[in-house]
Amino acid sequence: MTRDPDHLLPSDRPVTLMDHRGVAVEGAAHAMPAPEALLTAFAALVTGRRINDQAYALVRQGRLAVYPSSHGQEACQVAAAQVLADGDWLFPTYRDTVAAVARGVDPVEVLVLLKGDWHSGYDPSEHHVAPQATPLATQLLHAVGVAHAARLRGEPTVVMAMCGDGATSEGDFHEALNFAAVFRAPVVFFVQNNEYAISVPLARQSVAPSLAHKGIGYGVPGERVDGNDTAALLAVLGTAVDRARAGEGPQLVEAHTYRMQAHTNADDATRYRQDDEVAAWVERDPVTRLEAYLCEHDLLDDERLAAFAADAEEVAAAMRVGLSEDVTPDPADLFAHVYAVPTPQLVEQAALVADEVAREGGH
Structure with a gap:
């Protein structure tokens, strides 16, 4: 198959439809989304910002063990969910709570994972949202598998595979792109480039012109977009989803955004970045930009x-109420989901624990 290399190249600059003041850009490459779509996105942005702030408060209260905030990246989260059809799939990372909620998942069910509960908290098949992945890039291979299976079955499913800039340094990222390209899997690889992989800046991860250029070696077209411009994200991601659904294969989209808060509440971001760097991104806030x-x-x-x-x-x-409820653990759960058919050793261990609990009066 002959491929036009120019078709693979991303734009020289990130696609932008409105500047940081909320003023429409003249001569933009994409049309401005419909007002209804922008209002829907704005409502989700407001909710997403409130979720981030509330989750951080719950960490300080001891109700969540940890929280990786997407404060400042909410436009990426909202747009990724909004451009998908009901039958499509979203594969989120640990930082994509707002995307899962925008897809319809109960925020309490999303966050019990970060509370330390034993399960992911929600049924992935109900809203077509895979469990949030903590290991970098592992979910991308799973996303490609779902997309490839859907294509083999003749289904119109598109998969949105989300990751961060740090994930592009992992082998799984490259394997996923290569497999998706070879088999023309309907996947949109969506990289939220927030400038840091924990404490490692982008310059120490890659010297490529952009992360979107990484698709070229696999025959995957790339595009760059202003990750704080909700309108541009809806346009670029929407186009990528339409291409994938039409059988044109995968696309790599890099959103240029910024992690306004620390990597998690356990991180001290002042050790590797300066306050003036963070302040410069406050003016590009996606919520105030779209509101303007x-x-x-x-x-x-x-x-x-x-x-x-x-x-x-x-x-x-609802988050405060749901995540403040204490759950009494059942020791039997330690053994209930290890094997479909328990081994003799497991049966013996379960009986031993049950006996010890009974002798302690059930406590």
């Missing part, structure tokens, strides 16, 4: 803003 655009075009007023904020607060309140 919507207000300027008379699509958003104080009443609707208040309604969105009230909806977000309801979600936060």
Whole structure:
């Protein structure tokens, strides 16, 4: 098969439809999404920001063990979920709580994993959202497998495979791209380049012109997009999903964004970046940017803003209640899900523990 190398090259600059002030860019490569789509995205942005803030508070209260915030990256989260059809699949990372919620998953069910519960918290098949993956890039191979299987069955499924810039340094990332390209799997590889893999800056990970250029070696077209521009994300990711659904194979999309808060609550970001660097990104906040655009075009007023904020607060309140409930562990669960047919040793160990619990009066 002959391939045009120019078709694989991403744009010289990240695609932008509105600048950091919320002003529409003239001569943009993509049309501005419909007002209804932008309002839907803005409501999800407001909720996503509130989820991030509430989760951080729950960590400080001891109700969550850890939380990797996507504060500042909510536009990527919301757009990734919004461009998918009901039958499509989302494969999130540990930082993609807001994306899973935007896909329809109960935030409490998403976050019990970070509370230390024994299961992922939600049924992946219900909303077509895979369990959040902590190991870098492992979920990309799973995403390609789901997409390849759907293609073999003749289903119109598209898979959104999310990862961060650090994941592009892992072997699984390259294996996933190569397999998807060879078998034309309907996958959109969505890299949220937030400038740091924990404490390692992008410059120490890659000297490629962009992470989107990494698709060239596998025959996967790449694109770059302003990761804090919700409109541009909806346009670029939407186009990539349409291409994949039409049988044109995978695409790699790199969103240029920034992790405003620490890697997790256990991280001290001041050890590897300066406050003025963070401050420069505050002006590019995706929430205030889209709000400015919507207000300027008379699509958003104080009443609707208040309604969105009230909806977000309801979600936060439900998180506080749901994640504050203490769960009494059942020792039998240690053995219930190890093997489909328990081994003799496991049966013996389970009986021993049950006997010890019984002799302690069930405690």
